Amino acid sequence: MGRRPTKAVDNPFCKARLEAAWYNDRLFSKEGASELLGVSVSTLSDYELGVTKVIPPDMVVKMADLYNAPELENYYCTNMCPLGCNIPKASVEELDRISLRALATFRKVEETREILLDITADGVIAEEEKADLQKVLCNLEELEQIAQSMKLWVKKNMQEEPL
Secondary structure, three states, rough: OOOOOOOOOOOOOHHHHHHHOOOOOOHHHHHHHHHHHHOOHHHHHHHOOOOOOOOOHHHHHHHHHHHOOHHHHHHHHHHHHHOOOOOOOOOOHHHHHHHHHHHHHHHHHHHHHHHHHHOOOOOOOHHHHHHHHHHHHHHHHHHHHHHHHHHHHHHHHHHOOOO
């Protein structure tokens, strides 16, 4: 069997496994990965080909841990779980990119605070304030996405060394 998947090459679970194979040779093959995950090769293949529409959450956690890919959990929650589809999508970026995005967003925090105080001061949200409230929500979602990206970066890069 070849080491280069063709149909699953864009699947995030397949990508994560192949990236992890650089530090664990057994992950180059579905056979090795399926053994480590405790599933059949065909089950893992179904996950990576997208045949299985809803992967069991505990399996996503196992893959995220084994592959050192915490972004799989966010992917699952934001793309596959019907309850989490509104959670901000986070991505693993370089720390400097995340930091710059955070600093740029922090500038908006003061503005957001002022708008929110103006809107809620009288205890009533007037029709003309709804657009401003939407802007507050967008700013908070942006901050939440950056926080999630930072958490993913820390999980991926600051893990404890194995004994």
